[in-house]
Structure formats: structure tokens, C-alpha cells
Amino acid sequence: MNFENIIFEVNTGIAKLTINRPNFLNALNKQTFVEIEEAMKEVYNNFDIKGLIITGSGDKSFIAGADIKEFADFTPQQGEELSRNGMRIFKIIEDSPKPVIAAINGFALGGGLELAMSCHLRICSDNAKFGQPEVSLGVTPGYAGTQRLTQLVGKGKSMELLMTGSMLKSDEALTLGLVNKVTSLEELIPTTEALMKKINTVSPTAVAAVIRCVNAFYTDGVNGFNTEAVEFGKCFATADFKEGTTAFIEKRKANFPGK
Secondary structure, three states: OOOOOEEEEEEOOEEEEEEOOHHHOOOEOHHHHHHHHHHHHHHHHOOOOOEEEEEEOOOOEEEOOEOHHHOOOOOHHHHHHHHHHHHHHHHHHHOOOOOEEEEEOOEEEOHHHHHHHHOOEEEEEOOOEEEOHHHHHOOOOOOOHHHHHHHHHOHHHHHHHHHHOOEEEHHHHHHHOOOOEEEOOOOHHHHHHHHHHHHOOOOHHHHHHHHHHHHHHHOOOOOHHHHHHHHHHHHOOOHHHHHHHHHHHOOOOOOOOOO
């Protein structure tokens, strides 16, 4: 797959999507959104891909936000359309049946933080900084930043960050639960890959079901308890369940077929 603004590669079942606009601190423009969506189609449809890592090129920035020059002269209608399209693409990431981990190397601001929050897990380097600085431009976050940040860190802290545009350092992000782990820049990708490999040792169908259960409450606003009961029941019809329970009884390591 040939892309202009991202690098997409697959190695031993793990896909890696790198936002590759280092001269613009990996800011998101229209073409980058198009390419992210195309890469996500491959993640969804390629059975050999077991998980996805999203990161940014270089050592300064994961994604420093949106490409402001592209929408500086937008009408209200164009602005709403831009927002809805970004939300739609980030929802594709959030709803991925395969685990998606953000490896955050530096600045994750505005749309960059919004993309990171749409991933299932977040690991950052110790030089990472986080923020939704949109109010300093006279605008709100547009890709569900007000919603996901509130879900992750709580209403009070979210309101403070959103209304001041202040940035968080990596240790603060960890304390608030915005990220799952902090590591050195050199160990960021190896640490993220190790976590992904650990996830990939368990049942892919069960992991996909867990994602659907959690998202049911946090993003879809439906009865998550009911979703969990339904998904739990569905698991009993999978080959993964048969293999997992058989392996447990036989006291051996399970070899999940992923179906």
C-alpha cells in the first residue's frame, strides 16, 4: 500500500501506522485522514493482522494537532462537516475489533490527542505532552475531544484542561489515567509491541467482544450490562471458547484460531 502521509507496515501479525509529516510535526490534514481510513480498512479485513500500533515519525511529536491552514477560512457548515468526518474516522479506530495502541512520542495536541484517545490503550514516552489547546484559537475540539477526555479523566479535570488549553506532562497524564504507561523514548515501540504481543496470546474473538462491551457504554450510550450478557453468550459458539476451555482442562497452552 502506497501512501503520501503515513507509513503502514505489518510484521509478525502486528500492523504499525506512522503519521509521517515530520516537517509539520505530523499535523493531520485532509489527505492524512483519507490514508488513515484506508489503512484501517486493511486492519479490519486482513485476518493476519492481530493488532495495530499508531505512532508519529521523529522524536518530537506524535501528532501536534490539525493542519490549521486547511480550515482557517471555513464556513460554519464546512466546519461541522470537518468535525463529523474526523469523528467518523476516529470511531473506526475505536470500534476496531482488533486492539489498537497509541505509542505517543512527544506532542499529542488537539486532533493528535483526540486520535490517541480513540485508541484502546495509550503508552507514551517521558517527553510526551498532552493538551486540547483549541480554545486559544477560538474554537472547540472537533473530533470528540470533549467527550473522550471527560470519559478518561473525569468532568472536573477535563473542564479545566479544555477551558484553559493547558498541557499535561507524561507523569501527570499517567496519574490521571489518560495513558496506561510511561517509558523512555528508546523503549516506547518495544514496550508497545510487548504489550500487543501479550494481548495476542489470548482469544482474538474474546478481545473483540471486550472492545464491543466497553464501547457500548462509553461511546454508544447503550446498556453495557445487556451488551456484556449478549457477548458472553456469543462466546460459547466460538472455536476460541472451545479451544480455551479444552486447553484449560488438558492443562496446556491454548492455540486460539481467532474465530
